[in-house]
Amino acid sequence: MQPTYDISKSTHWNQENGPLFEGNVPKRTEYPNPTKLWNFDLNSPLGIPAGPLFNSKFIKLYADLGYDTLVYKTVRSVERQAHPNPNIVFVDKTKITRDRLGEDVNTIPEPENIEDVTITNSYGVNSLTIEGWQADFAKAKAGMNEGQLLILSCMGTHGIDRELVEDYVYTASAAKDAGAQAIELNFSCPNLKGAKTGAIYMDPEISSEITQKVKAAIGDIPLIIKLGHYEDRNLLNEILRKNAPHVDGVAAINTIKMKVYTPDGQQALPGEGRLTSGLCGSAILPFALETVQKIAEEKNGQSYNFEILGVGGITSPEDIDKHLEAGAKIAMTGTAAMWDPLLAYKYNQYKLNH
């Protein structure tokens, strides 16, 4: 494994010194046929979701490594520091089963193989000021290559002068001003408390109020919502029904929440509100695939127009194909791309031989 991020160091250190990458960047594979996403002709169906691209320097590396749809990590309308280190720990993937969702999981030492890498990540959605991220986004855009797309992920913030819904609109408008080619709304961060219920992706009313107002503000720019994993299929269908008229894309899934302990029973991520945090990496693949499949079934059944961006649990070329076969137009890998940045290259080699 060849991590581009040093989990023993702070977020700030990684933003200043990252991405870590030694060796040559392989030449990008040119695909014979483009992947059509809205009006964009993308070289490949490979991407990286909101998160592992910590700033424009990370975007430049991963664009050159052949990930063609990149999402700039979620930004806010107000500056926010990241939670203190550790922000990432490895967890025991064998404990993340359907009957144990929401329960506890233990930390483990760094695994040797990418298929065993499941982590929890806990940042609290750190953000620069609007001026700060707009300037860095401009640099990131300048680093993109032909046949690539840069999406900007944003969200509203609780407890500031603007109301949550209005802050979503305000932040998305700032994303439009930054030159975003598409905008993703983070509705599913595990640290987010929804205005009426839990996270916004579980709330049909608030989510659709936000998408309707944001769409009115950003006009033609494609709008994507980032959803999580649903135990209740009817709720997922209702969310899609209420949001489909306003959105152009649905990205799923975000992380899955569990309580994370060290093997001797201590809270793994120190600090208030950090016992429960979001898990991602290999263990969440089945949950991501079933969600993508359900969204695709509903999209086809109801003739919705949005595109599906599949996210979650990919660690191998075969997993990328599973997401595409489940109905995703773009398959995105977060955790695995951090520890195996050559995964896009490996996928392209694998496709040439299959």
Ligand SMILES: Cc1cc2nc3c(=O)[nH]c(=O)nc-3n(C[C@H](O)[C@H](O)[C@H](O)COP(=O)(O)O)c2cc1C
């Ligand atoms: C380091 C890290 C930071 C993340 N930050 C965000 C974020 O800011 N916004 C967001 O919507 N998702 C965020 N995510 C979640 C990812 O977009 C993705 O949904 C999740 O990791 C599942 O994909 P994976 O199993 O390939 O990692 C983050 C993930 C990681 C690994």
